[in-house]
Amino acid sequence: xxxxxxxxxxxxxxxxxxxxxxxxxxxxxxxxxxxxxxxxxxxxxxxxxxxxxxxxxxxxxxxxxxxxxxxxxxxxxxxxxxxxxxxxxxxxxxxxxxxxxxxxxxxxxxxxxxxxxxxxxxxxxxxxxxxxxxxxxxxxxxxxxxxxxxxxxxxxxxxxxxxxxxxxxxxxxxxxxxxxxxxxxxxxxxxxxxxxxxxxxxxxxxxxxxxxxxxxxxxxxxxxxxxxxxxxxxxxxxxxxxxxxxxxxxxxxxxxxxxxxxxxxxxxxxxxxxxxxxxxxxxxxxxxxxxxxxxxxxxxxxxxxxxxxxxxxxxxxxxxxxxxxxxxxxxxxxxxxxxxxxxxxxxxxxxxxxxxxxxxx
Amino acid sequence: xxxxxxxxxxxxxxxxxxxxxxxxxxxxxxxxxxxxxxxxxxxxxxxxxxxxxxxxxxxxxxxxxxxxxxxxxxxxxxxxxxxxxxxxxxxxxxxxxxxxxxxxxxxxxxxxxxxxxxxxxxxxxxxxxxxxxxxxxxxxxxxxxxxxxxxxxxxxxxxxxxxxxxxxxxxxxxxxxxxxxxxxxxxxxxxxxxxxxxxxxxxxxxxxxxxxxxxxxxxxxxxxxxxxxxxxxxxxxxxxxxxxxxxxxxxxxxxxxxxxxxxxxxxxxxxxxxxxxxxxxxxxxxxxxxxxxxxxxxxxxxxxxxxxxxxxxxxxxxxxxxxxxxxxxxxxxxxxxxxxxxxxxxxxxxxxxxxxxxxxx
Numbered sequence: 140x141x142x143x144x145x146x147x148x149x150x151x152x153x154x155x156x157x158x159x160x161x162x163x164x165x166x167x168x169x170x171x172x173x174x175x176x177x178x179x180x181x182x183x184x185x186x187x188x189x190x191x192x193x194x195x196x197x198x199x200x201x202x203x204x205x206x207x208x209x210x211x212x213x214x215x216x217x218x219x220x221x222x223x224x225x226x227x228x229x230x231x232x233x234x235x236x237x238x239x240x241x242x243x244x245x246x247x248x249x250x251x252x253x254x255x256x257x258x259x260x261x262x263x264x265x266x267x268x269x270x271x272x273x274x275x276x277x278x279x280x281x282x283x284x285x286x287x288x289x290x291x292x293x294x295x296x297x298x299x300x301x302x303x304x305x306x307x308x309x310x311x312x313x314x315x316x317x318x319x320x321x322x323x324x325x326x327x328x329x330x331x332x333x334x335x336x337x338x339x340x341x342x343x344x345x346x347x348x349x350x351x352x353x354x355x356x357x358x359x360x361x362x363x364x365x366x367x368x369x370x371x372x373x374x375x376x377x378x379x380x381x382x383x384x385x386x387x388x389x390x391x392x393x394x395x396x397x398x399x400x401x402x403x404x405x406x407x408x409x410x411x412x413x414x415x416x417x418x419x420x421x422x423x424x425x426x427x428x429x430x431x432x433x434x435x436x437x438x439x440x441x442x443x444x445x446x447x448x449x450x451x452x453x454x455x456x457x458x459x460x461x462x463x464x465x466x467x468x469x470x471x472x473x474x475x476x477x478x479x480x481x482x483x484x485x486x487x488x489x490x491x492x493x494x495x496x497x498x499x500x
Numbered sequence: 501x502x503x504x505x506x507x508x509x510x511x512x513x514x515x516x517x518x519x520x521x522x523x524x525x526x527x528x529x530x531x532x533x534x535x536x537x538x539x540x541x542x543x544x545x546x547x548x549x550x551x552x553x554x555x556x557x558x559x560x561x562x563x564x565x566x567x568x569x570x571x572x573x574x575x576x577x578x579x580x581x582x583x584x585x586x587x588x589x590x591x592x593x594x595x596x597x598x599x600x601x602x603x604x605x606x607x608x609x610x611x612x613x614x615x616x617x618x619x620x621x622x623x624x625x626x627x628x629x630x631x632x633x634x635x636x637x638x639x640x641x642x643x644x645x646x647x648x649x650x651x652x653x654x655x656x657x658x659x660x661x662x663x664x665x666x667x668x669x670x671x672x673x674x675x676x677x678x679x680x681x682x683x684x685x686x687x688x689x690x691x692x693x694x695x696x697x698x699x700x701x702x703x704x705x706x707x708x709x710x711x712x713x714x715x716x717x718x719x720x721x722x723x724x725x726x727x728x729x730x731x732x733x734x735x736x737x738x739x740x741x742x743x744x745x746x747x748x749x750x751x752x753x754x755x756x757x758x759x760x761x762x763x764x765x766x767x768x769x770x771x772x773x774x775x776x777x778x779x780x781x782x783x784x785x786x787x788x789x790x791x792x793x794x795x796x797x798x799x800x801x802x803x804x805x806x807x808x809x810x811x812x813x814x815x816x817x818x819x820x821x822x823x824x825x826x827x828x829x830x831x832x833x834x835x836x837x838x839x840x841x842x843x844x845x846x847x848x849x850x851x852x853x854x855x856x857x858x859x860x861x
Contacts, residue, residue, distance in 0.1 A: 141529025148541050151741055159528055159536050166524040167517075168502025173820060175520050177700040177746065180509050180823065213574035213702065214723055217737040221721035249721055334738055339538040341574065341702045341740030360582035360610055362575055376578040377695055379702030380512055381742060385538065459534060462541065 145484035148462035149291050149437065150314065150335040153479040157396065158388045176384050181377050189380075189387050190373065196390035200400055203323045203346060210345040210368040211383050216242070216313045219330040219343060220249035223309055226355045226365050227328065228255050228282045235281040235306075238262035239271060240290040241468065242311055247285075260284075268293040270429040275301055282354075283307045283327055289315035291335075292466040294428040294439030294473065300325070307351065315436045316344065317393060318478060319404035327351045333382060335436070336478050338389050342382035393478070403478055404435075410476045410485045411435040417489050423496040427471065441471040447499055448472055458491050460484075506845035509823035510652050510798065511675065511696040514840040518757065519749045537745050542738050550741075550748050551734065557751035561761055564684045564707065571706040571729040572744050577603070577674045580691040580704060581610035584670055587716045587726050588689065589616050589643045596642040598662075599623035600632060601651040602829065603672055608646075621645075629654040631790040636662055643715075644668045644688055650676035652696075653827040655789040655800030655834065661686065668712065676797045677705065678754060679839060680765035688712045694743060696797070697839045699750050703743035754839070764839055765796075771837045771846045772796040778850050784857040788832065802832045808860055809833055819852050821845075 146153035162176075169176040172185055179185045194209040201207075212218070223246070228234050233256040236247045240263075250257045258281070261272035268290060277284050284303045289296040291314045300308060300321075307327025316331040323329070328347045334340035347365055355366045367375045373383075397403050415433065418426045418440055427439045442448050448471060452464045465471035474488060507514035523537075530537040533546055540546045555570040562568075573579070584607070589595045594617040597608045601624070611618045619642070622633035629651060638645050645664045650657040652675045661669060661682075668688025677692040684690070689708045695701035708726055716727045728736045734744075758764050776794065779787045779801055788800045803809050809832060813825045826832035835849060 141526075142532065142534040143529065144534030146535055146539055148535075148539065151539055151541060151738065153539055154536060156528075159538075163524055163527040165502075166527065167520055168504065171503065173503040173505030173822065174507055174509075175515060177520075178507055178509065178512055178514055180512060181701065182828075213576070213579075213740070215574070215737045218574075218721075218723040221723060225721075252719060252721055254719075332738060339742050340542065340738045341743055358613060358615075360579075360586075360613055362579040362582060376576045377511065377693060377701045379574070379740060379743065381700050382702055382740065461534065467543075 142459075144459040144461045145480075145487055146461050147474045147476070147480065147484070147488070149466070149473060149475045150332070151340050152335050152475055152477045154338070154385070155389065155392045155396070155479045158385065158392050161388055162385065177381050179380075181374055181380055186380055189384050190378070193383060193387035193390055196387070196394060197344065197346065200317060200390065200393060201321060201323055201346065206349050207323065208347050208349060208352070208369045210347065210365065211373040211378055212343045212345055212368060213341065213379055215340075215343055216311050216330060216332045217245065219311070219345065220246040221253065222363055222365070223285065223328065223330070224250040224253055224255045225359055225363060227309070227351055229354070230255065232256065232282040233258055233278065233280065234283050234285060235260045235277050236285045237272060237275065237301075238264060239287050239295060240268040240293050242290065242313075243287045246287070246311065263295075268295065269427060271295055271297055271432040277301075277303050277306055279304075279306070281306050283309045285309045288312045289434050289436050291437045291475070292469055294426075294434045294437045295432045296434035296436065298432065307348070315434070317400060317403065318407050318436055320400040333386050335475070338386035339382050341379045342386060344386070397478075406482065407435045407476065407478065410480065410482055411438065413482075413485050413489055414438045414474060414476075417492060421496060423500045424492065436475060436477060438474045438476060439465060439471060440473070444499070450499075451495060454495065455488075455491055460488055460491055505820040505822045506841075506848055507822050508835045508837070508841065508845070508849070510827070510834060510836045511693070512701050513696050513836055513838045515699070515746070516750065516753045516757070516840045519746065519753050522749055523746065538742050540741075542735055542741055547741055550745050551739070554744060554748035554751055557748070557755060558705065558707065561678060561751065561754060562682060562684055562707065567710050568684065569708050569710060569713070569730045571708065571726065572734040572739055573704045573706055573729060574702065574740055576701075576704055577672050577691060577693045578606065580672070580706065581607040582614065583724055583726070584646065584689065584691070585611040585614055585616045586720055586724060588670070588712055590715070591616065593617065593643040594619055594639065594641065595644050595646060596621045596638050596667075597646045598633060598636065599625060600648050600656060601629040601654050603651065603674075604648045607648070607672065624656075629656065630788060632656055632658055632793040638662075638664050638667055640665075640667070642667050644670045646670045649673045650795050650797050652798045652836070653830055655787070655795045655798045656793045657795035657797065659793065668709070676795070678761060678764065679768050679797055681761040694747050696836070699747035700743050702740045703747060705747070758839075767843065768796045768837065768839065771841065771843055772799065774843075774846050774850055775799045775835060775837075778853060782857060784861045785853065797836060797838060799835045799837060800826060800832060801834070805860070812856060815856065816849075816852055821849050821852055
């Protein structure tokens with residue numbers, strides 16, 4: 140089957156090997172249809188079963204009830220930065236945004252491009268986004284409160300979501316959705332590009348509480364209205380079938396192989412602890428995020444001797460450990476430990492890091 | 501490899517078997533990367549090569565020069581119905597639209613939702629969209645002229661594009677792009693959902709003449725501006741990598757196996773002639789579109805005895821001929837003969853039709 144490396148890519152990222160093998164095995168003949176999954180009609184029973192099963196699994200994994208709708212939309216989280224305020228923020232109201240880094244900033248910028256009223260109620264920019272703001276005062280008239288659940292670039296993550304009272308939370312969960320159980324109760328909408336924890340690039344999962352749909356204005360373009368997707372089972376037009384199919388298989392793997400999000404979280408904590416414990420003991424490496432706010436998904440670190448970082452990344456790749464370069468906007472190193480990255484991969488990485496430190500430290 | 505049927509689906513549709521086999525073969529280890537194509541970074545050399553090669557092949561196949569940009573966008577043609585007027589039609593100008601059926605009507609509707617000024621300068625609605633309007637007077641102040649190159653539902657196709665003088669043509673080519681050579685000179689923009697002639701669902705090809713980019717307003721959401729895609733090589737955010745990869749392989753197949761669009765057109769004409777000649781001889785079947793305007797891509801027909809149509813579709817499927825049901829809005833039968841549908845499939849279909857007529861006629 141060719142070589143397989145340990146993949147620490149920040150997204151697109153590793154997918155579970157059993158899922159990849161299942162796709163490969165049935166790629167020319169999907170369940171006896173005589174067609175590839177890429178060739179069947181989205182109106183066929185084959186694909187209806189795929190999308191409906193994916194929706195049921197999302198609801199079961201997230202523990203959300205009938206008051207939530209599961210949508211599959213194209214355009215990535217970047218399009219959601221616009222769709223959220225277009226759909227949920229009337230021109231005469233204001234939304235509260237928390238700025239924890241690049242992705243939050245982009246969400247704020249897109250709301251502003253639409254000439255919507257946005258308040259940045261908290262920011263961790265004063266310390267290079269290395270922490271998550273605490274004790275935030277939200278405005279009681281906010282249409283919603285927007286946060287970014289996990290910052291892939293700076294390696295921070297909300298360990299507990301803020302208490303917004305009755306204000307609906309809206310969150311970008313692109314890089315940590317399904318990495319741990321969550322209580323959706325206070326959320327009006329969550330969105331996540333699939334390409335980190337859920338599947339390949341090309342589809343965005345949106346889960347929206349039904350009452351939020353009442354806010355959607357009639358005069359938006361059809362493809363930019365959440366109500367179009369809720370009314371048409373995400374198939375007003377041809378959906379990104381292959382991406383949704385892979386998401387369905389990943390959700391099935393999460394439920395039936397991993398055993399659900401509590402078990403997934405346990406594994407993810409174990410993986411993250413393995414690296415963080417090593418970083419905390421070392422003077423050679425240094426984690427960049429505050430301990431209490433660091434991410435289970437993206438471990439960002441520097442080498443004390445920064446000139447060694449490029450060598451580190453190159454030697455790692457030569458040892459079949461890929462994707463360890465930090466985001467180009469901040470440099471350094473980063474190991475993304477999404478759901479599909481197995482414990483053995485992290486063990487191999489820590490073993491390499493130990494050896495590298497021994498040789499260069 | 502399992503069973504393979506003859507696939508006449510209207511979209512998602514048949515893909516070339518050698519392309520499917522290539523995808524399957526390298527699915528766990530893309531070109532020695534040790535990762536699936538779904539797992540490599542869109543910023544990696546592997547994917548850069550994919551998208552850049554796809555762009556070069558689009559330009560070579562369409563014979564367009566340096567004054568055109570090739571973009572890959574999500575959201576399908578349905579999102580282009582909005583993006584075209586958003587980007588290219590200033591509020592104080594008017595655009596001319598030709599209405600040749602459902603897809604044209606949707607394009608017109610989306611422009612109107614944006615409160616843009618639209619003139620429907622010609623329509624074939626008077627005869628159920630069974631023909632293409634001729635001798636149209638376009639307005640010399642039109643910002644652009646919008647047409648739908650091929651109507652999948654009614655089985656009509658522009659055999660020659662209208663002469664719009666210096667007015668830029670904008671066309672939805674979702675269902676016939678790359679089915680024949682075309683002269684792009686008079687086009688300001690063309691767009692095509694990939695899922696018929698180019699690849700899987702989940703990516704839309706847009707080819708835009710550079711001067712059209714000057715019209716793009718600054719205050720559009722980032723993901724809805726053509727300039728975002730032209731400036732960032734279609735990778736402002738994570739693109740639909742897998743869909744673009746399949747498109748690249750289909751384009752490669754078109755160039756290297758088929759031998760280019762002139763050869764593709766020859767094959768497509770041969771396929772279409774096989775069915776149309778049979779329909780024209782038969783009193784049992786009846787083509788629905790005017791002869792001079794009928795589509796090479798979608799052959800729409802009725803049975804004289806319409807109560808037999810369901811039996812026809814079911815028996816065809818039992819004979820491994822799939823996807824022959826007409827669009828749910830018009831009923832009847834339809835054989836979609838996109839590029840990947842081989843001549844042998846059409847021969848098998850005509851043979852089945854002959855046999856069916858013998859048994860039920």
